[in-house]
Amino acid sequence: MTGMDFDIVVCGAGMAGSTLCRQLRRELPDASIACIDPIARPLPDACHKVGESTVELATHYLAQVLDLESYLREDHILKNGLRFFPGGGATHSLAERTEIGPPQLPIVPSFQLDRGRLENDLRAMNEADGVQLFEGAKVTAVDLAPGDAPHTIALSGPEGAKRTLRARWFVDATGRRQLLARKLGLRRSTDHLARAAWFRVGERVDVAELVPPSDTAWHERDRTHIRWQSTVHFMGEGYWAWLIPLSSGFTSVGIVVDGDIHPFEAIHTEAQARAFLAEHEPEVAARLAEPPARDFRCYREYSYGAERVFSPDRWALVGEAGTFVDPFYSPGSDYIALANTYATRLIREDLTTGDATNADRFSEWYLRLFDESVVTFRHMMGAFGNPAVMTAKIYWDNLQYWSFLCQLFFQRAQELPLDHQQEVLDEGIEFTRSHRRAQALFRAWHDLGGVTLGEARNVYLPPIPSILANAYLDLQKRVEPAELLPLLRTKRALTEEVLGELVLRVLRELPEEAGRTLARDLELATWELPIESRRLTLDDLSPRDRRRALSSVAKDVERCLGKPTPRDDVASWEAHYRACLDRDVTDVAL
Ligand SMILES: Cc1cc2nc3c(=O)[nH]c(=O)nc-3n(C[C@H](O)[C@H](O)[C@H](O)COP(=O)(O)OP(=O)(O)OC[C@H]3O[C@@H](n4cnc5c(N)ncnc54)[C@H](O)[C@@H]3O)c2cc1C
Structure with a gap:
């Protein structure tokens, strides 16, 4: 058994862990950083993780804060925003349904990410930047130490090797494994019961294929043929289904249902998921009938919150190790950006001044933003088949998102002095009041x-x-x-x-x-x-x-x-x- 000391150990090299390592490396070039993940490269293209569609906040984080814009433009797909077809497919063809979406490619960019490709590349970049990667190794135990003593992290693998690391900071980025949240009993309900299933097919599925070429008026609305670059949402009562194109040429397909309206059994196997599509979105199901699913995953309940995500005792939860709200509007990576940015500031302050007491407020503020975001989704899927209501809701939700949360992040409010930041977040409470209403x-x-x-x-x-x-x-x-x-x-x-x-x-x-x-x-x-x-x-x-x-x-x-x-x-x-x-x-x- 060998002991190694680091300033920061990040447990998990998924999207949250790998982006955090990059952010830390850029802000703290002298810090020693280790990142551990049991899954070693090469990670598969496409069929790796769900979470492929980014929106403006997360894109700003990836492109500007992490300086990945040219990489994203070259290796992933520039997204044509979010596109919605409420009204349900059981009674109306796609061309007969209301379509809500952007008229042109985005001015403020967003991307469709191939997660396997992204995580491979981020790991390689981090390694080249001096982050020590332990791939094929799994964290089996964490002993969190009080005061200034180092935390002790036990690793197993690769090939059964045992190792112990010591670190001033331990960051849990283990996704739904939630190493620390489970150990410390931090998981909390969001009271948002929703389920999901998804798979990928090895070819491009273009939404335009679902409408006959003879419907020229519908096709004319997209003269430059960019609809397929959108995250496409097919929506009906209590559900929505997505199509997301990936740069590897695959297409991600998913179904999300309200747990009070549709049982898990309706989507919990590939056959059931396809049957669900055949019943509710027959045109989508018919288009997907031929290509085999290259993978299949599902979650009985995907949403959860946390009691705390940052501690003055020098630990942090980022990404799904902490919280996850809902995939509608693709906000998952936004909350990775917000948590990583607070974690980076906290670690920077601690490594330079030995003071991590801001953890209490950052944790409270992050969770306030997260908890308020649940309101956008909870008990709302019943209305997803309703074109008039959904048009107004999407309009409003975008207005709120761009007016407050995006501004907060784009203007770097998380870096403001605490009193000033408190005022900004208090202003957020006022936004929230209108949003709840x-x-x-x-x-x-x-x-x-x-x-x-x-x-x-x-x-x-x-x-x-x-x-x-x-x-x-x-x-x-x-x-x-x-x-x-x-x-x-x-x-x-x-x-x-x-x-x-x-x-x-x-x-x-x-x-x-x-x-x-x-x-x-x-x-x-x-x-x-x-x-x-x-x-x-x-x-x-x-x-x-x-x-x-x-x-x-x-x-x-x-x-x-x-x-x-x-x-x-x-x-x-x-x-x-x-x-x-x-x-x-x-x-x-x-
Ligand atoms: C149905 C659904 C659809 C979604 N769609 C979107 C979307 O369109 N856009 C979006 O932004 N987000 C989306 N999300 C959210 C997105 O999937 C997550 O935000 C994101 O994948 C979380 O990344 P992560 O790094 O926290 O977790 P992960 O990507 O799961 O990474 C965790 C890593 O930790 C490693 N690990 C686990 N245990 C250990 C251990 N003991 N030791 C060391 N390492 C360990 C794992 O191997 C893994 O690599 C969606 C989520 C769901 C449920």
């Missing part, structure tokens, strides 16, 4: 209004120019630390105005009685929405006068989500709104 609104809209498939719409999100596009394009701008809080406040005011418009829109879409029920159930009168009194009168005007009088936010929402369904069964919209918002009692000072 919006999710309750979407759920109630779906529950009370039911699903109207109606005419298929083509919704470009974000359309340029628009408020949503501004939120997205603003990610390219850097602001001084002192400007961040005012920027977030401006963005929050805008999102609250948007929420006001969404509330009026939902009240306009629902039957009058259902609108009043929604208002009562959600206690709309207490929301203090920034809706001008005059706005309440506009929907009684002629379409031309109404359009002229609407605010720029109201016009923008309408342009993105489409005009509300015309209805003449409400005698006075103003009276209806006032009754629902209880506006005579609680008119809001603007």
Whole structure:
């Protein structure tokens, strides 16, 4: 048995562990870093791990913080954003369903990652940068030491060899093995019951193949033929299925279901998963009938949180070793970026000053961001078949994401002095309040209004120019630390105005009685929405006068989500709104 000392031992060389090693190496060039993983290279292309689609935050982390942009452009697929087809495939062909997605390749990039390829390459880069890799070796025990004493880490392998490492920092990046979370009893429920199954096929599956060439109008919408580069979501009641193209030429296919709506048995074998697709998304199932699945995996319940992820006793949990929320909108690697960035700062501060006490606050802040993210997904899949609700939800969720979480990361708020960062996160609580309300609104809209498939719409999100596009394009701008809080406040005011418009829109879409029920159930009168009194009168005007009088936010929402369904069964919209918002009692000072 040989003993070796390191500043940092990272347990697990998956995406979280390997990206953390790269970040640490760049910020702490003199630190000694070891990284351990039982699976040795070469890792297989494509059929390695799930977690292939990145969104803006994680891409910024990989491309800019870790300086991997040219590598990503060369070795992975530039992504055409997230593309959604709500409405379910059992009754409507794909061309008859609403399509929601970006009109062009991204200005702020995101990528489809081949995970086997990425992890092979990251390990090689880390090794070349001086990280000591122990591949084929597994951590069998960790003895966490108090005070300044080193932690002791027992390794087994390769070939049965036993080794002991000592380290000032121990980072658990073992994914769902959750070495430390299990040992210390840190795992916590998110109260979000959802299941998933996935497999890969060894060929490109292009969403355009699912619509006959004779449907020229549908194909014309994608003249440059870039739809296939999107993460494609086929959505119906209580489920969604994905197609993700990989640079190795494979396609990743997955199914996610709400555990309260669909049992695990519906997807827990390849045959069942294919049968599920055949029932709910027959066009997808038919296209996948020929190519054999190259692998198959499933999770009965994939979401969980944690009591704590960083400790002043010099340990940290990153990636799925700590938390995982949901794959819809692909936020998994965003939370890797956030956790790694806090862990890096913590380790840097400790190695330079011997003080790791910020761990308590970083842990609390990370978990606050994580816990709030659950709201976006919990009990929402019931509405996934509903095109009107999903269009509004996707619009809103993107606006929130680009306005707060992305800004926080892109503007490096995690590096701010603690008091300043606390203010930024407190501003986040205000965003959260609107976000929770919006999710309750979407759920109630779906529950009370039911699903109207109606005419298929083509919704470009974000359309340029628009408020949503501004939120997205603003990610390219850097602001001084002192400007961040005012920027977030401006963005929050805008999102609250948007929420006001969404509330009026939902009240306009629902039957009058259902609108009043929604208002009562959600206690709309207490929301203090920034809706001008005059706005309440506009929907009684002629379409031309109404359009002229609407605010720029109201016009923008309408342009993105489409005009509300015309209805003449409400005698006075103003009276209806006032009754629902209880506006005579609680008119809001603007
Ligand atoms: C259905 C589903 C779909 C998803 N889709 C997306 C997506 O589209 N985009 C996205 O960003 N995220 C997605 N995710 C999340 C993504 O998969 C995870 O965030 C990511 O894979 C976690 O990486 P990790 O490094 O924490 O864990 P892993 O990648 O699992 O790595 C853990 C590593 O630890 C090693 N290890 C285990 N035990 C030990 C031990 N005892 N000693 C040493 N090493 C050990 C393992 O060999 C492994 O290499 C999805 C998740 C699910 C469930």
